[in-house]
Amino acid sequence: MNVQHVTPILNVSSLEASFTWFEKLGWAKAWDFGDGFGAVRNGECEIFLCEHGQGSRGGPVPPPDDHWRDQRGGAWMSWFLSSPAEVDAAHALAVKLGLVVPWPPTDMPWNMREFHIRHPDGHTFRVGAGLEEE
Numbered sequence: 001m002n003v004q005h006v007t008p009i010l011n012v013s014s015l016e017a018s019f020t021w022f023e024k025l026g027w028a029k030a031w032d033f034g035d036g037f038g039a040v041r042n043g044e045c046e047i048f049l050c051e052h053g054q055g056s057r058g059g060p061v062p063p064p065d066d067h068w069r070d071q072r073g074g075a076w077m078s079w080f081l082s083s084p085a086e087v088d089a090a091h092a093l094a095v096k097l098g099l100v101v102p103w104p105p106t107d108m109p110w111n112m113r114e115f116h117i118r119h120p121d122g123h124t125f126r127v128g129a130g131l132e133e134e
Contacts, residue, residue: 007039009048010075011055012121018049021119024097025090047077058122074122081129084113090127091115107131 012018015038019029022040027047032038036051048054058074081087084105091105094117102124103116114128 007046007048008075008077009050009054010119010121010123011053011057012049012051012119013057015049015051017120021099022047024099025093025117045079058118058124074119074124076124076126078114078126078128081127084129084131087113087115087127087129 010018015032015036019032019038019040023029027040027042030039030041030046036053037048039046039048041047055075056073081090084107088105091101094101094115100118100120101115102118103114105113105115107113108128111131112128113131114126117125117127119125
């Protein structure tokens with residue numbers, strides 16, 4: 001098997017509300033079939049969105065103390081940015097927009113700086129970039 005591309009599919013409660021949410025973070029509506037299935041795109045990256053299907057949702061509940069072990073459903077996905085400074089700028093934007101940010105920018109032991117954003121349907125996005133080698 002030689003996989004050429006991977007496109008995640010997220011179960012969302014509202015396709016239109018999800019388009020709006022992603023657009024705040026620089027994603028653009030790529031297409032919409034008109035039947036509750038569409039996609040957002042950022043550069044070469046694309047995420048399919050399926051209204052009320054194809055996966056589970058976690059729901060808009062407050063983040064638990066240890067959100068790394070969140071078992072409520074919803075997908076986790078990593079978004080890789082070009083630099084730690086871009087991670088910090090993305091975090092500042094998310095906070096300014098009032099989005100749920102259950103984990104602040106942190107230099108992790110695996111040589112990444114990352115923070116987490118939670119979609120209203122409970123999907124968590126790990127936004128990070130590699131740290132410079134010292």
